[in-house]
Amino acid sequence: MKISFLLICLLVLTVTRDCTSERCDDWGEDTRKLTQAYDGEPVRLRCPLFEDYLKHNYSTAHSAGLTLMWYWTGKGKDLEEPINIRLPDNRISKDKDILWFRPALLNDTGNYTCMLRNTTFCLKIAFPFEVLKKDADSCVSINKAAEVVIFPLQDTALLTCPDTTGYYPTDVTPTVNWYMNCILVDGFVDRDPKGLSLQFINVLQKYEGNYTCIVSYDENGRPYNLTRTIYVKTIASHLQARPPVMITPNDKQTFEFIAGGELHIPCEVYFSYVNNSYTDIGWRINGKSEGDFTDQRVLVNESVTLDMGNPGAKTIKKELRIKNITPDELKHNYTCTAKNTLGVVSRQALVKEKVGTPRYITELACGLGATLFLVVCFVIVYHVYWLEMVLFYRAHFGTDETIGDGKEYDVYVSYARNAEEEEFVLVTLRGVLENEFGYKLCIFDRDSLPGGIITDETLSFIKKSRRLLVVISPSYVHQGTQALLEFKAGLDNMALQGNIQLILVEFKSVKNKEKVKELKLAQSVLSVIKWKGEKSKYPGGRFWKQLHVALPVKNTSSAKNSCSFHMIPQNLEFETEFSNNVTT
Ligand SMILES: *[C@@H]1O[C@H](CO)[C@@H](O)[C@H](O)[C@H]1NC(C)=O
Ligand SMILES: *[C@@H]1O[C@H](CO)[C@@H](O)[C@H](O)[C@H]1NC(C)=O
Ligand SMILES: *[C@@H]1O[C@H](CO)[C@@H](O)[C@H](O)[C@H]1NC(C)=O
Ligand SMILES: *[C@@H]1O[C@H](CO)[C@@H](O)[C@H](O)[C@H]1NC(C)=O
Ligand SMILES: *[C@@H]1O[C@H](CO)[C@@H](O)[C@H](O)[C@H]1NC(C)=O
Ligand SMILES: *[C@@H]1O[C@H](CO)[C@@H](O)[C@H](O)[C@H]1NC(C)=O
Ligand SMILES: *[C@@H]1O[C@H](CO)[C@@H](O)[C@H](O)[C@H]1NC(C)=O
Ligand SMILES: *[C@@H]1O[C@H](CO)[C@@H](O)[C@H](O)[C@H]1NC(C)=O
Ligand SMILES: *[C@@H]1O[C@H](CO)[C@@H](O)[C@H](O)[C@H]1NC(C)=O
Numbered sequence: 001m002k003i004s005f006l007l008i009c010l011l012v013l014t015v016t017r018d019c020t021s022e023r024c025d026d027w028g029e030d031t032r033k034l035t036q037a038y039d040g041e042p043v044r045l046r047c048p049l050f051e052d053y054l055k056h057n058y059s060t061a062h063s064a065g066l067t068l069m070w071y072w073t074g075k076g077k078d079l080e081e082p083i084n085i086r087l088p089d090n091r092i093s094k095d096k097d098i099l100w101f102r103p104a105l106l107n108d109t110g111n112y113t114c115m116l117r118n119t120t121f122c123l124k125i126a127f128p129f130e131v132l133k134k135d136a137d138s139c140v141s142i143n144k145a146a147e148v149v150i151f152p153l154q155d156t157a158l159l160t161c162p163d164t165t166g167y168y169p170t171d172v173t174p175t176v177n178w179y180m181n182c183i184l185v186d187g188f189v190d191r192d193p194k195g196l197s198l199q200f201i202n203v204l205q206k207y208e209g210n211y212t213c214i215v216s217y218d219e220n221g222r223p224y225n226l227t228r229t230i231y232v233k234t235i236a237s238h239l240q241a242r243p244p245v246m247i248t249p250n251d252k253q254t255f256e257f258i259a260g261g262e263l264h265i266p267c268e269v270y271f272s273y274v275n276n277s278y279t280d281i282g283w284r285i286n287g288k289s290e291g292d293f294t295d296q297r298v299l300v301n302e303s304v305t306l307d308m309g310n311p312g313a314k315t316i317k318k319e320l321r322i323k324n325i326t327p328d329e330l331k332h333n334y335t336c337t338a339k340n341t342l343g344v345v346s347r348q349a350l351v352k353e354k355v356g357t358p359r360y361i362t363e364l365a366c367g368l369g370a371t372l373f374l375v376v377c378f379v380i381v382y383h384v385y386w387l388e389m390v391l392f393y394r395a396h397f398g399t400d401e402t403i404g405d406g407k408e409y410d411v412y413v414s415y416a417r418n419a420e421e422e423e424f425v426l427v428t429l430r431g432v433l434e435n436e437f438g439y440k441l442c443i444f445d446r447d448s449l450p451g452g453i454i455t456d457e458t459l460s461f462i463k464k465s466r467r468l469l470v471v472i473s474p475s476y477v478h479q480g481t482q483a484l485l486e487f488k489a490g491l492d493n494m495a496l497q498g499n500i501q502l503i504l505v506e507f508k509s510v511k512n513k514e515k516v517k518e519l520k521l522a523q524s525v526l527s528v529i530k531w532k533g534e535k536s537k538y539p540g541g542r543f544w545k546q547l548h549v550a551l552p553v554k555n556t557s558s559a560k561n562s563c564s565f566h567m568i569p570q571n572l573e574f575e576t577e578f579s580n581n582v583t584t
Pocket of ligand 6: 223
């Protein structure tokens with residue numbers, strides 16, 4: 001009887017036990033609820049059932065007759081077992097919905113389960129717990145996730161060491177040390193530790209980093225540490241919060257595409273940081289938004305660039321691409337719209353069809369090239385042959401300026417009475433000008449006349465001449481006052497009456513031209529024809545062409561008539577001898 005009763009009892013117990021364990025509502029493992037702690041530090045694990053999942057808190061559940069039980073599965077084990085709460089010094093203890101570790105050790109790592117039950121009701125949940133060792137030479141372990149707080153720039157902020165309340169009695173004042181990236185905050189600029197808080201006086205971007213607080217206190221004669229790390233992230237000041245700014249499309253840029261090619265328009269928008277704001281950007285084609293684009297040729301691509309100098313701010317670029325664009329589609333309305341909580345900006349891209357530009361450019365380039373080539377050729381021809389061209393023109397179309405001007409001579413030659421110059425004038429000049437070109441020269445040779453007196457005769461000869469040819473040489477400036485007076489008379493005549501023109505022929509270069517003001521002046525105004533010795537002797541040469549151009553236009557008549565008369569007979573002989581030489 002007794003045995004059967006015991007058996008029945010056993011049976012009932014096993015059945016109820018099996019039933020209850022089978023009926024337990026297992027919510028599985030909540031891996032999001034990972035708790036991490038450092039080896040040797042106090043930790044509390046709160047049963048998640050009372051945090052987010054239950055309508056009731058622990059005290060109401062407890063008073064309803066429900067009991068909370070803890071189990072754990074050690075790391076690398078697969079057997080769930082009860083937690084030993086009878087360890088020395090009460091290292092692990094239960095307090096309402098909390099499981100305390102004073103302190104937690106490395107081999108406490110595992111999966112923990114809390115179960116709430118009465119005879120008819122059972123509910124359980126599991127969560128992981130990880131105990132870590134601090135990294136060598138560090139105040140933290142890089143494997144422990146840090147909480148993130150966001151501080152606006154140029155603002156004051158207060159950083160509070162999290163999750164410390166309840167660890168020690170309220171009358172205990174713990175020692176708190178603050179570290180930035182594991183360097184003790186001591187005399188830091190703008191950051192002031194005040195117990196459990198770290199005061200930021202002016203938040204700057206460079207203050208971003210891992211801030212660690214280590215709270216030390218004694219409990220029951222044993223020292224304990226609490227290590228907490230917060231990652232401080234900076235964000236642009238709310239003073240800089242703006243509606244979006246559209247960079248492209250804009251009113252200035254026109255997009256040109258060839259029909260049949262690819263249309264490609266970027267929409268670039270700058271979004272400043274706005275707390276709790278969305279950043280929307282989208283294309284519309286003829287009012288149709290991106291979600292309604294069905295054409296396979298249409299592609300939209302987005303890329304984001306962060307503003308390094310302004311944390312939280314970014315530029316979003318959304319590119320619209322359409323392959324094989326048709327001329328009709330190029331007339332469509334392509335509008336980009338950007339939005340945040342502070343405003344909306346919308347702009348239509350200026351799109352145009354590009355027509356035949358490449359051919360047009362080649363033609364233009366060819367035309368320009370040809371024109372340039374012709375201009376260069378013309379300039380070269382002009383520089384090399386201009387004398388010939390002028391002479392040719394004069395010979396064929398020039399009007400004889402000697403007819404009816406009442407003048408007798410073509411050229412009056414003024415020169416220094418010096419053996420060398422005399423030979424040049426009487427033989428070379430006269431030979432070519434009279435015999436080749438058919439001009440009538442007047443060479444008034446009066447060396448014997450007393451210097452400084454210019455006779456009426458000389459003046460009247462100059463007046464009767466069309467050109468005054470001045471042969472410049474050092475002797476011309478120095479000695480021959482006669483020559484200089486002829487020169488001055490000619491200059492006056494030219495300046496006052498304009499009926500004689502001066503031709504300057506530099507026979508030999510003069511160094512101190514300053515001596516004769518008039519000569520210097522004349523040289524600066526008139527062009528000088530330079531005699532280059534032997535090189536200039538050939539009658540078809542440049543010297544003679546230049547001289548010919550300066551001489552009057554005249555129909556060639558070989559009337560050889562000279563005004564020269566010589567007071568010294570030897571000169572006459574000399575001259576005849578040489579002019580014969582030239583003519584032969
Ligand atoms: C639990 O609930 C009771 C009443 O429902 C309330 O008085 C008590 O403060 C709650 N406790 C906690 C820790 O929320
Ligand atoms: C955990 O490790 C400690 C030594 O660090 C040891 O005393 C203790 O027994 C271990 N606990 C278990 C459950 O293995
Ligand atoms: C906890 O359980 C999950 C599976 O439920 C397992 O993947 C994980 O490794 C366990 N964690 C530990 C520390 O044993
Ligand atoms: C067990 O708890 C549930 C939920 O609170 C309750 O509905 C039920 O009546 C309880 N059962 C007993 C036997 O107390
Ligand atoms: C902050 O700590 C995390 C690990 O918790 C690490 O990855 C990161 O590099 C640290 N940042 C700085 C600025 O030290
Ligand atoms: C507490 O942390 C300090 C370093 O901040 C260390 O020197 C000390 O040994 C730690 N104490 C315990 C009990 O871990
Ligand atoms: C952002 O706004 C939320 C409320 O919407 C506020 O709690 C938070 O402090 C603000 N953050 C900053 C950095 O201003
Ligand atoms: C183009 O479309 C936008 C909206 O999609 C509209 O606001 C705008 O007026 C249109 N422009 C023209 C020229 O029709
Ligand atoms: C989108 O843009 C990214 C980078 O800008 C580029 O690597 C990718 O190929 C683009 N995709 C398309 C479909 O154009």
